[in-house]
Amino acid sequence: MNGLIEHTLRGSWTSSGASAAPLSPRSLRWLRQRTGLAEMTTPAVPASLLEVAGSALPEAARAELAALIGEQQVLTEPASRLGRAGGLSYSDLMRRRGGTEFAVPDAVLLPTDPELVQGILEICVRHDIAVVPFGGGTSVVGGVDALRGDKVAVVALDLAQLDRLVSLDPGSRIAVLQAGMRAAEAESLLAAHGFTLGHFPQSFERATIGGFAATRSAGQAAAGYGRFEDMVESVRLATPVGEWRLGVAPASAAGPDLRQLAVGSEGTLGVITEVAVRVRPAPVRSRYEALVVDGWQSGVDAVRALAQGRVLADVTRLSDVDETEVQLELSGALKAGALKTYLRGKGIRQPCLLVLGWDAASRAELKLRRSATLNALRGIRSVRLGRPVGEAWRSHRFSGPRQRDALLDRGVCVETLETATHWTGLSELRSAVRTALVRSLKVGGKSPIVMCHISHAYETGASLYFTVLAPRNADPIGQWQRAKEAASDAIAGRGTITHHHAVGADHLPWLGAEIGDIGGKVLAAAKKAVDPTGILNPGKLIRPAR
Amino acid sequence: MNGLIEHTLRGSWTSSGASAAPLSPRSLRWLRQRTGLAEMTTPAVPASLLEVAGSALPEAARAELAALIGEQQVLTEPASRLGRAGGLSYSDLMRRRGGTEFAVPDAVLLPTDPELVQGILEICVRHDIAVVPFGGGTSVVGGVDALRGDKVAVVALDLAQLDRLVSLDPGSRIAVLQAGMRAAEAESLLAAHGFTLGHFPQSFERATIGGFAATRSAGQAAAGYGRFEDMVESVRLATPVGEWRLGVAPASAAGPDLRQLAVGSEGTLGVITEVAVRVRPAPVRSRYEALVVDGWQSGVDAVRALAQGRVLADVTRLSDVDETEVQLELSGALKAGALKTYLRGKGIRQPCLLVLGWDAASRAELKLRRSATLNALRGIRSVRLGRPVGEAWRSHRFSGPRQRDALLDRGVCVETLETATHWTGLSELRSAVRTALVRSLKVGGKSPIVMCHISHAYETGASLYFTVLAPRNADPIGQWQRAKEAASDAIAGRGTITHHHAVGADHLPWLGAEIGDIGGKVLAAAKKAVDPTGILNPGKLIRPAR
Structure with missing residues (x-):
């Protein structure tokens, strides 16, 4: 337990959960030359120095939750709550480094099985408490920010202890995994049976099965194994109106594919508690x-x-x-x-x-x-x-996050963003985003480094993944926000606002350009049906129905 | 125009739109021996002999529709209306052979472009008229039955004249096709550019692009080309609340995949007017x-x-x-x-x-x-x-429908149904469905012929396609309905109620077992958002929100 908390806490305090890899003097010299970098050392602020407001969780609710899942599974001390305050975006990391104020959940809940998640939702509906499902905490789009919305309190529903391999059907090549299982752990459990999931995003070391499903994750080997949504055979969700199971066959024409509504729902339509995934024999x-x-x-x-x-x-x-x-x-x-x-x-x-x-x-x-x-x-x-x-x-x-910590330590603004479009529009999209980023991050004649790669290719198009290195200015969060806005404006109308990072809070302003007002209304209506009081992950992905 | 109407009319009067292939005396002898068949010749009743109630379309609505799309594009005479009364299920065909009463639309609308479809919906909302989108008319699940619901009239929105190749992007390998284009026509237009869609369901000769998308069609070569939903890059729909376009990139993590909500929506969430599909070089x-x-x-x-x-x-x-x-x-x-x-x-x-x-x-x-x-x-x-x-x-x-007509002519009950499940449960599912069909269709000690094949295989499972041949009894529609119910009960809990035939009216009673009450509520909520008054294809796929 303590190990777990410590791990999560430490893990989310830097990108990688491990010590930052030092930058070589040669690399630093090159960076200084290339970007005009003036070093601004900003180590992460120790949690003990941060002021965290007291928990707003009403005592009656806390007691009910503790009675349901156990006293030790309801954490309200500041360190645990800080450990689930946000994800790993540049802004998240800079807030921690700058000690700037950010949203901290009022409690952390650690259920140990899917039924308890269901029970938690019922209590939270009754007490009007917002619930933020929390897996590996690797969101880079504000997906796990502890936003309260109009609720009286907000809890982080940490699924870390839903970490079991429920079943494995070697004949059908399907494994049922609980949502809180980390990818690395899933691989090692499956390997014992000769199988692999084959899902290797950069967040592999920390991210969870439920998180992959909730965000339509795409691994680095997706060309071979498919995107995560292609691997999902079925899902089990806890919702405020009851348990919901979807997916009975490899393919179906029984109406719209509601699995594909649950997959990518980012905790707004239910808490994914189990996922049946297609597995393959481990490569030799x-x-x-x-x-x-x-x-x-x-x-x-x-x-x-x-x-x-x-x-x-x-x-x-x-x-x-x-x-x-x-x-x-x-x-x-x-x-x-x-x-x-x-x-x-x-x-x-x-x-x-x-x-x-x-x-x-x-x-x-x-x-x-x-x-x-x-x-x-x-x-x-x-x-x-x-x-x-x-x-x-x-x-x-998987070492990108560690490299990133080293760069942050030296005062570099380092962040990524991604998109995808059809082949014919790919180069125009790349130019438009590059131009937007370079213009908005230019400082005193020195341009930022804007790098791009194709990480995922399809018959009809490909993804573009941008990494930016720029000298940080005095308002680092604002600096990046302006650049991100410029890039997102350049993407809108030319490609998708996100190929595999999800929407969260950060991409919400651009979602309408992609799915239309009608798409927004449909999502809001679906949410109203499963989450009538709007406790699930407010402020992310879906704007409430008006 | 007249050619079109004639074709549609003739086409829907038998399964195939062509003369029935005669059965050889040898085949007949074998069938008699095997099933105890006593011949009951029941040719299709000529349309001219059927009584069709007058059109209930209010004159004010007719006039507005005619003003929008042209007088000649609004057909109210019985022959045209009969031509769009239902699809090609055994029950549909027997109703026509027996002259039994069935639902006939009050008018047939033939818009010539997507904007006009949008305009039609606005008029139908205002006059409270139900709209049944009609493509090739090949539904075998009651998907195009002219159900009126609680509306004052019902029109068949025949998309036959939305039959253009809108654009072709050879670099991205994407063709934009209007929804009413028949598959055979799409293949021939694409072939002129060296491409193929590769979608070959048995309904190929008559079915349309919009119909494929609306029903999650799967072609016979789906192992190579994918199911139709895998080919859809984007869709354009007319809805009562406005035009809706979905799909900007080959893959996206921008929330739930709403394309997969539109695909399979069977005309209940909007009228698909255009589909951008992935194409491939024609095989040599x-x-x-x-x-x-x-x-x-x-x-x-x-x-x-x-x-x-x-x-x-x-x-x-x-x-x-x-x-x-x-x-x-x-x-x-x-x-x-x-x-x-x-x-x-x-x-x-x-x-x-x-x-x-x-x-x-x-x-x-x-x-x-x-x-x-x-x-x-x-x-x-x-x-x-x-x-x-x-x-x-x-x-x-593609000749199954012709063979079927020949069998119907001779008094054979011939129908198909299909399902899919994971490999581990496949044989049990086959036995259960077989047993249900044999038991319910046994007459006087003689068993029906129940055949089965796997038409589509996936890493985790496969589809099962059943064809039944049985001697017809005096109540042929009731006879089959009981068998279909028994088979569907056997499927529920073991597999999907439909792998590629869709839900329509016929599978609706079993959909709940597959997507849960919550799934039903979510679909109803989505429908309410895009079709607040419920004019779109009532009685199919979605039960209204209570």
Whole structure:
């Protein structure tokens, strides 16, 4: 228990839950030169120094909740509550570093089974208490912010103790997992039976099964294993009007697919307590390698050829020139200058890194699939960097959050955002977002570093993932908010406001451009049907019906 | 225009819109022996002999509609109205053969563009007129029955003249098609640009793009091309509260996937007017062949191995012993007795036909994919029947409706139903449905013929498609309704009530078992939001909010 709290607390205090990886002096020098960075060290403020208002949870409600789930499962001391105050967006992290005020839940509830979640909702309806479902706490869009709405108090419903493998059907290849199970734990439990889920988002080390389902997560190997919503066979939700189970077959024409309404509902239509997921035999062979292609458009053409030829590697990831440069500079693994010279000799003037990774059930399958992928790239000028660079990417693929902490420590504004659109509009979308970010983050003639990669490709289009590095100014949260607004305005009408980060509170202003007023009304009506008093995750995803 | 009306009329009068294929004397003899069939010839009653009540469409509404879309686009004479009275279920067809009363729309509206559909809905809201969107009229679940609900009149909104290819984006491989375009026409228009949609349900010759989207259709080559909902990039709907467009990117985490709420909404949440679909280059090579495996379970193991090995042929179709026997007997293509003897010599005592078909972009791809499929079958005893049987299946794959007409002409009760579930429960589901159908259709010691095949396989499960042949009794509609009820009761709790036929009016009683009371409430709430007065397709899919 204490271990758990400590872990969650520590975990959410920095991005990674581990010590920040130090930046090499060389990397720092390069960053200073490139961005005009003036260091502003801002370590995270120890929780003990923060003032946290007393819990507003009415004693009657607390007592009922404690009677239901146990005294020890209802936490009201400041440290526990701070540990569930928000997620991992740049703003969340800067608030903690700056000690700025932010919303803290009035209590943390730790139910141990789905029935108790149902019971909690009933009590919270009766006492008019807002409920924020909390999994790994890795939201970067304000999805777990402790917003109270018009309720008398707000609790974080931490699903960490719903962490069981409920059942495994090897014949149908379906595992039923409780919502609070972390991805890493799920992989290790499934591996014991020879299976894998194959879902590896950057948040892998902390994020949970329920969180993946609630946010339509997409893992780095989604080209091979599918997005999380493609893996969901069925879901079990607790709602204020009762338990709701959806999904009885791999496919159905029994009306609209309500699973796809529950998936992506971000805790606003119910608390996901169990998810039945499709699993696959754990791969016995895998191979990661890297190529360099010449220029962004050439890379896009390559990825499109793979997607439309249906020979994508399970991981297919194309970085633009800026991201390629930064990856090479900051990784320290390669001599960036020497590599550039080498590539120039091969006719590559605008190096763009293309990482490819395959998981396979046999050496033969690996060989076959790898040939199919590489054959499809024949018409595109590329230089193979081989396995070391590919494997280096693989071994660091969850370390982004740690790198980020190191950058924050040094006064860098570092944040990401993502979108997706159809192939024909992809380059225009990239330019529009780049321009918006560069303009809004330019300081004294120095431009920020705006990097972009394609992380997910489909037959009809692809995602774009942007990472920004800029010198922080005196109002870091406002600085980023303006940049984010500019980028989001550029996205609206050109692509989706989010490909896999979800809506939360941060993307809500742009959702209307995507689903229309009618879409907003439909969501509000669905919410009213399952959550008549609006206790579930207020302020996220759905605006209340007027 | 007249051609169109005639076609629709003729088309809906029999299943196929063409003369019934005669049954050979040999087939008839076999049927008589097998089922105890006593012939009851019941040809379709000519429309001119049917009494049709006068149109209840108020003159004020008719005039407004005519002013909007043109006098000639509002049809009120009996023949046109009869042509849109119901779909192609056994009950629909028997009603026409028996001249029994059935619901006829008060008018047929033929708008020529999406804006006019929007205008029609506004007029119908104002005059409180129910609207039944009508595409190919191939519903077998009462989805286009002209139910009036509590409205003053009911119109069939026939989308036949929304039949344009709006745009084609070859780079993103997306075609925007109007909803009334028939699949066959879409294929021929796309073929001119080198593309295919790849959607080939048995209703291919008549069904429309909008109908596919509205009902979550699944084509015979869905293993290769995906179900229709997988192909939908975006949809445009007319609703009583305004136009609604959904879908801006190939994938998104912007909340629940509302496209998947529109897809499958069966005309109850809006009238789909345009669909952007993913297309693929038209295959240049294809190959269809057949194998025989020994017994149902062995066949299921084979199909499961293909699905889980992700080496399914684009068409993968396993018939059980009864269906295999009937196919061989009724096709007349093979000497059934001689084949059985041959198979017995090869150790196949319970022949189950497995049809496999591949579409490929090149000879090399075809070879590669075919080897992968056949390799995965190595461990399963099978006898290859080669291409003739496979190609025979292919060339007759849309002729089921014609065969059916011939059977109906001879007094046979012939109907189909379908479901899907996970692999582990598949055989139990098949037995339960079989038992229910045999019991309820047994007459005087003679059992009906109940055939079953797997038409669609997934990693986690498969669909089951049942075809019933039974001697008709004196109350044919009641006879089938009791059998359908028994089968549906057997399905509830074991699988989905429909894998690709949709809910319509006929499956509505069993929908609750699948999506829960809460699911029903959510659908009703969504409907209330977009169709506050409930004019859209009353009595189908959604029960009004109480």
